[in-house]
Amino acid sequence: MRMASSAASTSPMDLPFFEKNKALGRPLSPHLTIYRPQLTSVLSITHRATGAAMTFAISTAAVYSALSVHDFAYNIDLVRSLDLPSVVTLTAKYILAWPLVYHSLNGIRHLVWDSGRALVLKDTYLGGYIVFGLSLVGASLLTLL
Template identity: 40%
Template sequence: MMSTRALGLGPSLRKMSLTPSLARNRLIVRNVATKRAIQTESLPPSAATEILNKQRLNRPSSPHFTIYQPQLTWIGSIANRATGGALSALLYGFSIAYLVAPGTFDSTHVIEFVTGLPDAAKYAGKALLAAPFAYHSLNGLRHLAWDMTKFITVKGAYSSGYAVLAGTAVSTVVLMLM
């Protein structure tokens, strides 16, 4: 009884308990029926499309990434997916080419082809292979650190992001000079 006094429900509960159930049910039905009256209207199917189009104009649109200021976290995520896709496409492409023409894509022919290239083309090719590999590998380590709940603050995400970029630059140069 203490809780009913604190909430002020005492008189209402006494009134409901003393009212006969038939009168109580009529009271509930009358209150609910009057408060929840709904009007319906029969419309042709073309009107439904018009109503839907009008509602869509009033809805707020979902913000697109082009309206946001670029941030290291989402640019890094996009770059990680792109480098992973590019490395996978290269691996599958070379594997399928080797299966289709093993005589053309064996290691001897590939080495002979690369030795015939000018030095600038060799370094450019190494850079095109080394940069995505280094970035994707280092960013994968960053994600493993996040899985272990390291660097998950905003400051930690940015510092690890810049460390991945610096490590990518150094690793790319080292791999190019090998």
């Protein structure tokens, strides 16, 4: 029969996960709070965020459209009847256009990487700047349509 050991003779292996790692002198794995943001990480997080935002927006619009008793033209007329200032309308259009353009262009950038090209750090940064700049220009052009 095994006797319960005292607290003083407890093996580090018997401790909870984080206490065990501290007792064994293991370092804490690196995480976002200790790293300085880099272009590559910011673009990656932005790509995920724009994808999630567009998924939410499109899903919400689809559910609204399916449940609505009015057709699409009625909703457009409703927005026009609000007679919003052009700065509000243009801002709203830009907010809708930019995630679409950015996510699409960055997706193409990922396809280029999948082909084995532009994987050198210098090319990765250059591609990131190009995607970001073109997304600003492309969203602006879509906003003006």
